[in-house]
């Protein structure tokens with residue numbers, strides 16, 4: 001039973017919808033109506049906030065529910081962290097981000113939509129309101145989340161198609177969708193999504209690219225291909241994962257130091273000059289997925305890649321303008337970064353909006369390009385599947 005009277009939640013939901021319109025992230029009146037008509041409180045009966053937790057009716061709960069914030073609803077232990085540290089494995093996404101993604105999806109009534117990452121079911125409810133629940137299909141890896149989302153959606157009066165399963169494989173069975181929206185971040189486009197996308201279809205998915213990745217907005221360009229530009233709107237999503245018990249995606253589980261014989265050298269590229277430049281950081285990440293900078297300039301800078309193939313580079317200041325570099329792992333990470341940084345400068349410091357992706361439904365045949373799909377500057381996307 002709903003714990004709130006209708007007037008209370010409707011006023012708050014309408015205020016949230018108006019906030020999204022005022023912020024310029026929601027232009028389509030039909031999506032504004034969907035936000036105003038969808039009772040978010042039914043989807044987040046418990047919000048996890050660090051070690052604290054807010055439940056239905058607690059002071060502050062309702063304010064949080066109808067705020068433009070992402071609300072964590074499930075966590076999992078972080079394998080590499082001191083006991084007790086947890087990482088968010090499911091949440092109700094930030095409404096601003098949901099609004100931007102739903103608008104980019106350009107879904108129209110009559111379209112059949114697949115959502116990867118049901119989570120609380122709130123976005124599924126927005127889609128159901130706009131497109132009719134019978135046109136909405138949503139998958140989550142975690143069967144407990146799907147059960148909970150089913151309850152939330154029923155309480156809100158919607159009965160879309162739900163299933164538990166790994167979204168990498170798409171919707172079970174032979175189905176075609178006009179739109180596919182992922183609410184977990186991908187390193188590349190799962191081939192099954194390309195196969196299940198109807199002619200004229202579109203995929204909107206967050207790209208797993210550092211602290212806040214951009215969005216991929218890709219249209220079907222051939223039976224076996226999607227292509228489109230990278231949308232620079234910054235979104236932060238948890239990675240698509242394959243293990244219900246882990247918050248990490250494939251190959252993202254932190255591992256120990258790399259082994260093997262290291263390579264030693266020097267560099268004149270100041271590592272500090274690579275930091276705090278979002279366009280460059282994205283460009284570097286897209287050449288070395290999982291890139292992280294750590295350490296400090298006085299005590300040496302560690303640049304590590306966390307990914308299926310972990311590579312590391314430790315930089316230690318030598319004389320003025322020179323650093324000693326020790327590289328270990330399956331490839332020379334610092335050489336890759338140095339080369340990508342030089343390319344970035346040579347290409348006139350491209351921002352995300354100059355980048356695009358062409359993805360075939362064949363593992364390893366997915367590419368990033370600069371300015372246009374036939375560009376001379378093109379390189380592999382992510383680690384492939």
Ligand SMILES: C[S@@+](CC[C@H](N)C(=O)[O-])C[C@H]1O[C@@H](n2cnc3c(N)ncnc32)[C@H](O)[C@@H]1O
Nearest residue numbers: 090092117119120123140141167183184240241
């Ligand atoms: C940010 S939450 C989704 C938010 C949701 N759309 C909502 O409105 O509440 C991301 C979800 O993606 C799910 N997920 C992660 N990897 C997945 C996979 N391989 N297949 C399906 N779902 C996955 C997680 O379990 C999590 O519930």
